[in-house]
Amino acid sequence: MYDDSSSRIAAELRSWISTAPPGAKLPSTRSLVERHAASPVTVQKALRTLATAGLVESRPGVGTFVRTVRTARPNDYGWQTGALATPGHRMPKMPAALQSAPNDVIALHSGYPDRELLPERLVRAAFTRAARSDAVINRPPAAGLGELQAWFATELGSAVPLGVTPPAPGDVVVQPGSQAGLSTVFRTLVGIGRPLLVESPTYWGAILAAEQAGVEVIPVPSGFSGPDPDELARAFERTGARAFYAQPNFASPTGAQWSDALCEQVLGIVREHSAFLIEDDAMHDFGITADSTPLAARDDAGHVVYIRSLAKSVSPAVRVGAVIARGPAHERILADTQVHSMYVSGILQAVALDVVTHPSWKTHLRNLRHQLQSRRDLLVDSLREYAPLVHIEAVPRGGINLWVQLPDAVDMDRVVQESRSAGVIIGAGSDWFPAEATGKYLRLTYAGPNPGTFPDAARALGEIIARC
Structure with a gap:
């Protein structure tokens, strides 16, 4: 666990x-500095923490006071029941991956990498250059900046084997992140009430996007x-489905x-059923x-619709992604993109292009790669040593997550709650199943902050699982 002077x-x-x-x-800043042998900056940081929590209020020139509790008059929102009527789709709860966590906990739940894994220097420099360019004024094309379209097409084209036609820049539609791309593809290629096959378990954001698009999600066992x-x-x-995510x-x-x-088998099945494979990369x-x-x-016949995002690898603030599709499917995707977002911010596209084409990007x-490997191995070793009841089926060769299974008799809700109380934030694996979960799973990220605490987290988790 972490503790510093301001926290104390x-x-x-x-x-x-x-x-x-x-x-x-409250005692004056000077008295707190003397009592705790801390600097004024440290004391002010502690007071800001309390103010943010709504416990105190500061009066300039007077001091800091315990905040007066104001009893709010309850509001009646009953009129909205008739106005909203019954929702056309289920409103899922916020998954653990999106929940914010305090700085003094061990966060093993986030879906985004810690800032030390991001190219922060490149991103800051790119924003500075973009701010001096015409990107701050001009409206970009609906399909995206031509240079960025070409980069996405070239990236995919570099893996194309002999005999397969690589994608062209015109096949690319730039999106405001992969989530927007998923929503667009599900709306245009599947449609309301029609079946969409998905791996189970799968990305929770795809489940959410499918539900919002009104498509029928059909789980296919995967591991x-x-x-x-x-x-x-x-x-x-x-099911007669014509798409598989x-x-x-x-x-x-x-x-x-x-x-x-397996790639060849799946591609053969998709072709046999004249269907789309929506590939999320x-x-x-x-x-x-x-x-x-x-x-x-491997496909140039338009069966595979490819989605890639830069929000995780460049910066969560640079929500830029792309959908690559061929044929009439591309035209539908572009038309839907124009309706729902018109175009992606030219500034963000310019920043993304600047970062990924900079000579330091490959470095x-x-x-x-090295950082992820050391983090992954540390988390795996820590779990094996301190939480032997956690079953690790296999160690991933990439990504930012470790998928583990707990004994069937474990009370999962209790494990999650007691872990949070112990300062370890985890998310139950049920968020990643489009239907009922087939076991007691956890998705633990090794890309979060402070990897040095993984042994502490594993020790706490092991003790909690044993009790539960």
Whole structure:
């Protein structure tokens, strides 16, 4: 666990505030500095923490006081029941991956890499250059900046084998992140009420996007080796589906990477049923002991619709992605993009292009690979030593997550709650199943902050699981 001077000061003041009357004046900054042998900056940081929590209020020139509790008049929102009526789709709860966590906990739940894994220097420099360019004024084309379209097409084209026609820049539609791309593809290629086959478990964002698009989600069993091709074929035949959403490389949450043989089998099944394979390659830049080899590189007949995002590898603030599709499917995707977002911010596109074409980008990716490997191995070793009841089926060759299973008798809700109380934030694996979960799973990220605390987290988790 982490503790620093400001946290200790804040904790002591919280205790004092709990017994103080509203309006009571806190000790002065000078007295707190003397009492705790801390700097004025540290004391001010503690006071800001308390103010952010709504416990105190500062009056310039007077001091800091326990905040007066104001009893709010309850509002009646009953009129909205009739105005909203019954929702046309289920409103899922926020998954653990999106929940914010305090700085003083061990966060093993986030879906985004820690800032030390991002090319921060490149991103800051790119924003500075973009701010001086015409990108701050001009409206970009609906399909995206031509140079960025060409970069995405070239990236996919570099993996194309002989005899397959590589994608053209005109096949690319730039999106405001992969989530927007998923929503657009599900709306245009599947449609309301029609079936969409998905791996189970799968990315929670795809489940959410499918529900928002009103499509019928059909789970296909999948694991660390990928989906069962026989089950996939039967699902196509049984449902009449014309689309299958999958992550062939470093899938979230399992970390699975399909073998060459499975790629050919799945592509054959998709072609046989005249269907689309919607390939999500969000973890393209997060290879560790293997590289991402897109399935879309093997197809030039328009069966594979490819989605890639830069929000995780460049910066969450640079929500830029792309959908690569051919034929009439491309035209539908572009039309839907124009309706829902018109175009992606020219500034963000310019920044993304600047970063990924900078000579230091490749160096950053090489360093990232080493960092991810050391983090992954530390988390795996820590769990094996301190949490032996946690079953690790396989160690992923890429991605940012470790998918683990707990004993069937474990009370999962209790494990999650007690872990949070112990300062370890985790997310139950049920968020990643489009139907009922088939076991007690956890998705633990090794790309979060402070990897040095992994042993502490594993020790706490092991003790909690044993109790539960």
